[in-house]
């Protein structure tokens with residue numbers, strides 16, 4: 452299995468982090484797309500990726516962190532991007548936050564440009580900002596391999612993302628209705644997506660305070676296993692075959708070998 456979007460570096464208990472990474476392969480989990488939120492995360496992600504080949508770092512500035520950047524923040528990126536197999540993320544636009552959308556857009560566009568220059572895949576966060584997001588995606592679609600994480604937009608938007616050659620992930624939170632989306636809508640979306648261009652994620656440890664007060668490695672494994680189980684069931688695919696497909700999809704997103 453692959454967890455295509457999470458933030459292992461933000462686990463409050465570092466022993467839990469170690470336990471997850473050490474026991475992952477025995478639970479059938481081989482790859483983590485581990486996303487930065489802010490510049491402070493980069494160094495630690497880099498260390499994690501040096502210690503564990505299962506960790507693929509995504510370096511990026513989340514829209515929530517785009518309000519207070521120092522001059523020259525973008526140059527810091529390139530050093531990290533050159534070091535290893537990695538992506539750019541988590542970046543994007545979010546209207547639910549108070550940060551000026553024009554500031555968010557400038558930071559987002561700059562990171563799309565950097566990803567294009569370095570040929571890196573991009574992990575995107577979009578909340579209530581599809582009107583601003585779609586023109587940027589249309590503009591970059593030929594130069595950047597992009598993925599909309601924890602997708603919960605409309606069927607029309609999904610259809611355009613697929614036409615542009617984009618990717619999406621579906622999340623545990625969506626399956627467990629933490630966003631109050633009716634499950635029939637979720638099933639419809641997952642059946643609509645191109646079978647070679649979607650992945651699954653937990654967004655761990657951001658799984659909702661009401662669900663887990665203290666996070667354990669076992670809770671994490673249950674979370675990812677349940678996500679796979681629900682998706683395979685929704686698609687009527689046999690679990691092992693489904694896991695194989697996700698493995699191929701993950702590698703294709705990372706290395707750019709997908710059929711568009």
Ligand SMILES: [Zn+2]
Pocket residue numbers: 456457458486541654
């Ligand atoms: Zn995230």
